[in-house]
Amino acid sequence: MDYDVCVIGAGPGGYVAAIRASQLGLKTVVVEREKLGGVCLNVGCIPSKAMISAAKFFDQSKNKSSAMGINIKEVSLDMPKLKSWKDSVSAKMSGGVSQLLKGNKVEVIKGDAEFTDSKSLKVGGKTITAKNFIVATGSRPTVLKGFEYDEEHVLSSTGALDLEKLPKKLVVVGGGYIGLEISSYLQKLGTEVVVLEASNELISGLCDKDITKLLERSVKKIGVKVQYKAFAKSWKKAGSQVVVTAEVDGKSEEFKADKILVTIGRKPNSDQLGLSKIGVEMDDHGFVRTDAKMRTNTPGIYCIGDIAGQPMLAHKASHEGVLTAEVIAGHNRVYDAKTVPAVIFTSPEIAYVGINEQEAKAKGLDYITGKFPFGANGKAVSLQQTDGFVKMIADKKTHVVLGVHIIGPEASNLISEAALALEMGATLEDIALTIHPHPTLGETMMECAEATLGHAIHVM
Amino acid sequence: MSTVELKLPDIGEGVTEGEMVSWLVKVGDQVEADQPVAEVMTDKATVEVPAPDAGTISKLVAKEGDMIPVGQVMLKMELGAETSGVAESKTEPEAKPAAKSAAPAAKTVNTSSGITPPVAKSDVLASPSTRRLAREMDVDINTVSGSGLAGRVTRDDLVGSSPSASSRPSSTQTKSVETFVPRAFTSLEDERVPLKGIRKKIAENMQMAKRIVPHFTLMDEANVTELVKMRSQAKEVGLRYGIKVTYLPFVMKALIATVREFPMFNASIDDDAAEIVYKKNFNIGFAADTPNGLMVPVIKNADQKSILEISAEITDLSNRARESKLKVEEMKGATITITNIGSVGGTYATPIINHPEVAIVGMYKMVKKPIFDDATEKFKTAHMMNYTVTADHRLIDGAVAANFLRSMFAKIENPAELLVGMI
Numbered sequence: 001m002d003y004d005v006c007v008i009g010a011g012p013g014g015y016v017a018a019i020r021a022s023q024l025g026l027k028t029v030v031v032e033r034e035k036l037g038g039v040c041l042n043v044g045c046i047p048s049k050a051m052i053s054a055a056k057f058f059d060q061s062k063n064k065s066s067a068m069g070i071n072i073k074e075v076s077l078d079m080p081k082l083k084s085w086k087d088s089v090s091a092k093m094s095g096g097v098s099q100l101l102k103g104n105k106v107e108v109i110k111g112d113a114e115f116t117d118s119k120s121l122k123v124g125g126k127t128i129t130a131k132n133f134i135v136a137t138g139s140r141p142t143v144l145k146g147f148e149y150d151e152e153h154v155l156s157s158t159g160a161l162d163l164e165k166l167p168k169k170l171v172v173v174g175g176g177y178i179g180l181e182i183s184s185y186l187q188k189l190g191t192e193v194v195v196l197e198a199s200n201e202l203i204s205g206l207c208d209k210d211i212t213k214l215l216e217r218s219v220k221k222i223g224v225k226v227q228y229k230a231f232a233k234s235w236k237k238a239g240s241q242v243v244v245t246a247e248v249d250g251k252s253e254e255f256k257a258d259k260i261l262v263t264i265g266r267k268p269n270s271d272q273l274g275l276s277k278i279g280v281e282m283d284d285h286g287f288v289r290t291d292a293k294m295r296t297n298t299p300g301i302y303c304i305g306d307i308a309g310q311p312m313l314a315h316k317a318s319h320e321g322v323l324t325a326e327v328i329a330g331h332n333r334v335y336d337a338k339t340v341p342a343v344i345f346t347s348p349e350i351a352y353v354g355i356n357e358q359e360a361k362a363k364g365l366d367y368i369t370g371k372f373p374f375g376a377n378g379k380a381v382s383l384q385q386t387d388g389f390v391k392m393i394a395d396k397k398t399h400v401v402l403g404v405h406i407i408g409p410e411a412s413n414l415i416s417e418a419a420l421a422l423e424m425g426a427t428l429e430d431i432a433l434t435i436h437p438h439p440t441l442g443e444t445m446m447e448c449a450e451a452t453l454g455h456a457i458h459v460m
Numbered sequence: 461m462s463t464v465e466l467k468l469p470d471i472g473e474g475v476t477e478g479e480m481v482s483w484l485v486k487v488g489d490q491v492e493a494d495q496p497v498a499e500v501m502t503d504k505a506t507v508e509v510p511a512p513d514a515g516t517i518s519k520l521v522a523k524e525g526d527m528i529p530v531g532q533v534m535l536k537m538e539l540g541a542e543t544s545g546v547a548e549s550k551t552e553p554e555a556k557p558a559a560k561s562a563a564p565a566a567k568t569v570n571t572s573s574g575i576t577p578p579v580a581k582s583d584v585l586a587s588p589s590t591r592r593l594a595r596e597m598d599v600d601i602n603t604v605s606g607s608g609l610a611g612r613v614t615r616d617d618l619v620g621s622s623p624s625a626s627s628r629p630s631s632t633q634t635k636s637v638e639t640f641v642p643r644a645f646t647s648l649e650d651e652r653v654p655l656k657g658i659r660k661k662i663a664e665n666m667q668m669a670k671r672i673v674p675h676f677t678l679m680d681e682a683n684v685t686e687l688v689k690m691r692s693q694a695k696e697v698g699l700r701y702g703i704k705v706t707y708l709p710f711v712m713k714a715l716i717a718t719v720r721e722f723p724m725f726n727a728s729i730d731d732d733a734a735e736i737v738y739k740k741n742f743n744i745g746f747a748a749d750t751p752n753g754l755m756v757p758v759i760k761n762a763d764q765k766s767i768l769e770i771s772a773e774i775t776d777l778s779n780r781a782r783e784s785k786l787k788v789e790e791m792k793g794a795t796i797t798i799t800n801i802g803s804v805g806g807t808y809a810t811p812i813i814n815h816p817e818v819a820i821v822g823m824y825k826m827v828k829k830p831i832f833d834d835a836t837e838k839f840k841t842a843h844m845m846n847y848t849v850t851a852d853h854r855l856i857d858g859a860v861a862a863n864f865l866r867s868m869f870a871k872i873e874n875p876a877e878l879l880v881g882m883i
Contacts, residue, residue, distance in 0.1 A: 291574065291575060293575060332595045333595070334579050338582060398610035400585065424587045425610075427610070
C-alpha cells in the first residue's frame with residue numbers, strides 16, 4: 001500500500017480531511033483534477049463573496065453615501081479590474097491551501113482519478129494504492145434540458161462569476177440561493193435581472209416563511225424582477241442577444257437578454273471515478289449512501305461533502321472531513337451535529353439554524369416564537385441597513401432554543417452564536433442573560449430571546 | 461389506565477439532590493401505595509422513597525448511580541390495571557429522512573447500523589463535547605437520564621455512568637520492548653468502581669477538612685480506674701431501664717464541662733466573614749462505624765441531657781446509622797466531635813476534624829497497667845485509657861490544647877469533680 005489515506009478532491013471537505021489525517025500520523029495523499037480549494041475557493045463561495053463585497057461597496061457609494069453627507073462624483077465600474085481582483089482573492093486562498101497541505105506533509109497529485117478496484121486508483125498513468133479512500137469530489141451545476149452550458153450564452157454559476165463584461169440584461173433561471181446571490185450583485189453593479197422561478201416562492205421554500213416574504217420584498221427593492229410559476233422552455237440567439245421562451249402561469253412569454261444564467265441546483269459528482277464500478281451504493285438523487293461514520297457500503301471507502309448528501313454546504317463538508325480522518329485513525333466519531341447553519345448572501349443576508357416555524361407547526365410542537373427588528377438596533381441604523389429581523393423558535397415548556405432565523409445585516413456572522421446555542425441545548429434565558437456588547441448587531445440576538453420570552457426592552 | 465410519575469420528594473432541610481442507590485422494584489412489578497420502591501442517598505443518609513399509589517411500575521427513569529435533583533421524575537407507573545411490563549408506546553414520531561432536500565439538520569443517511577454506541581438523537585440535550593465524551597466512554601447517550609435543566613446530560617452524568625473503563629484507541633498504546641522474560645506471571649486487571657454515595661461524601665469532607673484546617677494532635681494517658689467503678693454502677697442502673705450505659709456519655713459530660721472553660725473548642729471559623737463563631741449549644745457528634753462507612757450522628761444539647769438519656773440516644777442513633785436509616789438532620793449541627801475508636805483497637809490515632817468544627821477528641825482502648833504510686837512507693841494496678849485532642853491550629857495553640865486535655869483528665873480521672881460541676 002502506498003498510503004494510509006488517499007483523499008480524492010481538495011475542496012473544503014477533502015483538504016481538511018487530508019490535513020487532519022496527516023496530523024494523526026497517517027500517510028496521506030490528496031488527488032485534485034483542477035485547483036486546490038475546489039469549487040468553494042475557486043468558483044463558488046469565495047469569489048462570489050468578493051463580487052458581493054464589491055457590489056455592496058459600489059451600491060453604497062452610489063446610493064447611500066449622499067445621505068451621510070458624502071458626495072462621490074462619477075462612481076464607475078471597471079469590470080475587468082474587478083474580475084482580476086476577485087481572481088486574486090481566490091488565488092490567495094488557494095495558495096493558502098497549498099501551503100497548509102505542504103506544511104502538514106500531505107502529498108498532492110494533480111490529475112483525473114478513476115478507481116480500478118476499491119484499494120487502487122488510477123491517476124493519469126499512475127496507480128495509487130491506499131488502505132482508505134475519502135471521496136470528496138463534490139458537485140456540479142445541474143443542467144437544464146435545452147439550456148446546456150456553453151458559458152457564452154448560457155452560463156452556469158462558474159461562468160457568471162467569471163464575466164469580463166457586465167451584461168446589460170440577464171435572465172436567471174432558478175430563484176434558489178445561488179441564483180439570487182448572483183442576481184443581487186449583478187443588479188447592484190448595473191445589470192437588469194429577471195429571475196424565472198418555477199415555484200411560487202424563492203429559495204424553494206426552505207426558509208422560514210417570514211424570511212421568504214421579506215426576501216421577496218428586498219429583491220424587488222434593489223430592482224430584480226421575479227417571475228413566479230415561470231418555466232424556461234427554450235432559447236434562441238437574436239443577433240448578439242438571446243431570447244428565452246418561458247411558460248409563465250400557463251402563458252408563453254419571451255424574455256430578451258444578453259445572457260442566460262441557469263441555477264437550478266447542484267448535482268453530486270457520483271457518476272465519476274468509477275464509483276458504481278467498485279460497488280459504492282447511491283440513492284435516487286445520486287448521493288452516495290454513508291452511515292454516521294461517513295462509511296460507504298464498500299469497506300475502506302468513505303464519502304464526505306456534497307457527494308454524501310444534503311445540505312451541500314462547505315462547512316458541513318469540512319466537519320465531515322475532520323471526523324472521517326479521525327474515524328480512520330481509530331477514534332470513535334460520528335456525525336451527530338444537531339444543525340448545519342445555512343447562510344445566503346443576498347441583500348440583506350439570510351442565515352438560519354434549526355427548525356423554522358412551518359416545520360414546528362407541521363411537527364405539532366408546542367413552541368413559542370418572537371422577533372426583533374434590526375430597525376430597533378443602533379448599529380444597524382448607523383449602517384443604514386435596517387431591513388430585517390431575528391426570529392427565534394423555542395420549546396414552550398423548557399425554552400430550549402429550537403430554531404433561529406435571521407434576515408438582515410451580517411446575518412451570516414450572527415448565526416454562529418445561534419448554532420452554538422442549539423448545539424449546547426441552550427435556553428432563551430441563556431441567550432437573554434448573556435451580556436451582549438453595545439452597540440452591535442449581536443444585541444439583536446439577546447433582544448430577540450427577550451422578545452420570545454415576552455419582554456424585549458427595545459421594541460413594543 | 462392512567463400514568464403517574466414519582467418525583468424525588470423533598471427529603472430534608474437543605475437537601476437539593478440525592479443519589480439513586482438502588483431500585484427495590486423492577487418494570488412490571490405490582491406495588492402498593494407507600495411501598496418503598498427506591499433507595500436514595502442524600503448528604504449522609506439513605507432514605508427509602510415510597511410509591512405514590514398502588515399500581516404497576518411501567519418505567520424506571522432514573523438509573524442507579526444517577527444524581528437526581530429534588531422534583532425530578534424517578535419512575536412512571538400505571539395506576540390499577542396491569543400492564544405486564546410492556547414498554548410504553550413511543551409517542552415521538554420517527555425522524556423522517558429530510559423530506560425537502562436541504563433541511564439542514566437532518567441527514568438523509570441511515571445513521572444507526574453498525575455504530576456503537578448509537579448516534580445521539582436530535583432531542584438529546586447535551587453539548588457537542590459531552591456527546592463526544594459519551595462516545596469515547598462507550599456510553600449510549602440516548603439512555604442517560606440527564607440531571608441538568610430540562611434533562612440536559614452533563615459531563616458529571618456521564619462520568620458516573622460508564623459501564624467500563626473505556627478502551628482507548630490504539631494510538632495511546634505503547635509498544636512493548638522485546639526483553640528476556642524468564643517466566644510468565646499472570647497480571648490481573650484492576651477493578652474500577654465509581655467513587656459514589658457515602659464514600660464520595662466522606663472523601664469530599666475529609667479532603668476539604670485537610671485542605672482548610674491545619675491539624676495538630678496531642679496525646680496523653682488517663683487513669684480511669686475511678687471512672688470504671690462509677691460506670692459499672694451506672695451500667696447496673698441503666699439495665700433497670702433497659703438502657704446500655706457505655707463510657708461515651710461520661711466522656712461527653714467531661715468534654716462539655718471542659719469546653720465551658722475553653723470556649724474556643726466549641727467554635728468554628730467563618731472563613732468568609734473572617735470571624736470566630738463561639739457556639740452556645742453543646743451538640744456532640746460521635747463517630748459511628750457502619751457497613752457503608754463512617755457516619756457522625758449528633759447528640760443535640762447534650763449538656764441538658766442526663767447520662768441515661770444520652771445513652772439511650774447513642775444506642776438508637778448507632779443502630780439506625782448501621783441500617784442507613786438516619787435522617788439528614790440527625791447528622792447536622794455538631795459543635796465538637798468524639799471518636800471512639802478504642803472499641804476496635806489501636807493505641808493512638810490522629811483523627812481528622814469534622815469541619816467546620818475546630819476540635820475532635822479521640823478515646824482509645826482501655827487497658828489494665830501497673831502504675832507506680834508515689835505515696836506508697838509501690839506499683840498498683842490501674843485502668844488506663846489513651847486520649848487525643850486534635851485541634852485547628854488557626855484557633856487553638858498547643859499549650860491551650862495541653863491545658864484542655866489536662867482539665868478534661870481531671871474530670872475523667874476524678875468523676876466526683878465531674879459530678880459536682882454537672883448541671
